[in-house]
Amino acid sequence: MNSIGMAVLIGLVAVFAMLDSRLLGRLNFEQPLITSTIIGIVLGNPAAGLASGATIELMSMGLVQVGAATPPDMVMGGIIATSFAILTGSDPETAVAIAIPIAVLGQLLGVTFRTIIAALGHRADVAIEKGNFREATNYHILWGTILYSTMYFVPVFLAIYLGTDFVQAVVDAIPAWITAGLNFAAKLLTAYGLALLLSMMASKGMMVFFLLGFFACAYLGLDVTGISIFGVLLALILLSIKGSGSAAAAGVDDDYDPLEDEDF
Amino acid sequence: MTDNTTAIQVSPNKRYSQYFWRSWAIQDSWNYERQMNMGFLYGIAPTIDRLYPDENDPEQVAKRKEAYERHMAFYNCTPQTSAFVLGLASSMEEEYARDPENFDPETINAVKTSLMGPLSGIGDSFFQGTIRTIAFGLGTALAMQGSILGPVLAMVISAAFSVPITWYAGKFGYEMGNSFLERLQSGAMEKIMYACGIVGLMAIGGMVATLIGITTPLTFSEGTVVLQDILNGIVPMVLDLGAVMGMYYLIKRNVKTTWMLAICILGGIALSAFGLLA
Structure with a gap:
């Protein structure tokens, strides 16, 4: 496959990842574990795609935020990083370090495009005023799709088409201590992602469940499946205990509400 | 009264x-201005078009414009739970078309606005917090062992919740209208959030213990005392817990994302280069 063809294919995977959140209610096809596996299949190396997908998924966990996200766009970053990792034979960790600046640039493009779409909203107001109803909904389903697809296709295509040789040269020049450092930095990024999830989920009185999950896995050797099953059972038990007064409602905010004692 | 015999009927x-x-x-x-406003309009447009189908009747066209304009207002909600609002708003639009004298159309946007906050809260913490965490926690663990089942399982779990919840949210919103709303407000919402919080937090705790893997290569007394072995004897995976709690503290202190990433990458390279952690 020539390099233009490859860059186009990876660009299309990027469009698919973007449309996951635009048209499929964020069904999670956009997650690095999925996009990396698809890129691995597209580039003829599924095992490498799967492995870098797992690494990048852990690094980006919690960083893929909802709506007006400003942290580096790890959906785009993950796609570019996996492609670099497979095309240049580098570590996924190293590839992410190179991909993040590109993802930040991609994010700037995202800000521009979301502003343009706000302007289209005013065109839609005018269209409704004139009675052009189909034109108004087309700004959403047609122009929205086109703009969001372009926003992902162009930077990913350019990064892969123009960047692979450059990235190869950079990867070859990186000394071993930096590679080891990036491998450790990837673990810290995983810790950061999990801490972000924790701060999103934990309200007052709920930290105990986080610690319960941690110690159950650390001491008893449970895996994530096991602890999730125990979590569901524990939630059912606690909900069935009425009037205990010790339970708190979990929320995205920090407010503390005693669990109401009513029929489910 | 508007003549509603013209309204087009469709199957449920x-x-x-x-x-x-x-x-x-x-x-x-x-977009940055009214966020999902055009998205909501796109969702409710078929309902409005069915209610006021006659393009040659100026009264119907005026009603249709009025309804389209109404749904261009600011809106933001998790897509899956937003289906409930869409169903409910559609049944309210139909009610308004049936009885324009006694139904104040302002209540439609009032209901949308009052529902989008709690439904985004519950939707985001359920789908982005609990379900994604569990699906991708499991999927990543499998993928690390080289199994293609990892990504497949992650998507199956995601879809198994997203598909039926979106479908039934729309159906319940339309069929039950306001009565369902009252039931949700009578404490069921808090209970669902509470259960999601428990499962999600326990899964995050489990992931901290199983998926990070920070170790220290430090040894003392010419290599006879290995610090990592001592730590394992006291609290296994304590370095992972320490790293996450340290990050959590910084996030709570509102340290900016850019700084956090710099700490992770530059701090990570430094700690590794000095041989303190790996």
């Missing part, structure tokens, strides 16, 4: 599948 399944697909597509024109 057609209606629900429109709520379903158009709720999923609600972010297609997400």
Whole structure:
């Protein structure tokens, strides 16, 4: 496959990842574990795609935020990083370090495009005023799709088409201590992602469940499946205990509400 | 009274599948100004078009314009739970078309606005917090062992919740209208959030213990005392817990994302280069 063809294919995977959140209610096809596996299949190396997908998924966990996200766009970053990792034979960790600046640039493009779409909203107001109803909904389903697809296709295509040789040269020049450092930095990024999830989920009185999950896995050797099953059972038990007064409602905010004692 | 014999009828399944697909597509024109406003309009447009189908009747065209304008207002909600609002708002639009004298159309946007906050809260913490964490925690663990089942399982779990919840949210919103709303407000919402919080937090705790893997290569007394072995004897995976709690503290202190990433990458390289952690 020539390099233009490859860059186009990876660009299309990027469009698919973007449309996951635009048209499929964020069904999670956009997650690095999925996009990396698809890129691995597209580039003829599924095992490498799967492995870098797992690494990048852990690094980006919690960083893929909802709506007006400003942290580096790890959906785009993950796609570019996996492609670099497979095309240049580098570590996924190293590839992410190179991909993040590109993802930040991609994010700037995202800000521009979301502003343009706000302007289209005013065109839609005018269209409704004139009675052009189909034109108004087309700004959403047609122009929205086109703009969001372009926003992902162009930077990913350019990064892969123009960047692979450059990235190869950079990867070859990186000394071993930096590679080891990036491998450790990837673990810290995983810790950061999990801490972000924790701060999103934990309200007052709920930290105990986080610690319960941690110690159950650390001491008893449970895996994530096991602890999730125990979590569901524990939630059912606690909900069935009425009037205990010790339970708190979990929320995205920090407010503390005693669990109401009513029929489910 | 508007003549409503003109309203076009459709089968319930057609209606629900429109709520379903158009709720999923609600972010297609997400923007900084009114966010998902055009997305909501796109969702409710077929309902409005069915209520006022006659393009030659000036009264119907005026009603249709009024309804389109109404749904261009600011809106933002998790796509899956937004299907409930779409179903409910559709049934309210139909009610208004049936009885324009006694139904104040302002209540439609009032209901949308009052529901989008709690439904975003519950939707985001359920889908982005609990379900994604568990699905991708499991999927990543499998993928690390080289199994293609990892990504497949992650998607199956995601879809197993997203698909039926979106479908039934739209259906319940339309069928039960306001009565369902009252039931949700009578404490069921807090209970669902509470259960999601427990499962999600326990899964995050489990992931901290199983997926990070920070170790220290430090040894003392010419290599006879290995620090990592001592730590394992006291609290296994304590370095992972320490790293996450340290990050959590910084996040709570509102340290900016850019700084956090710099700490992770530059701090990580430094700690590793000095041989303190790996």
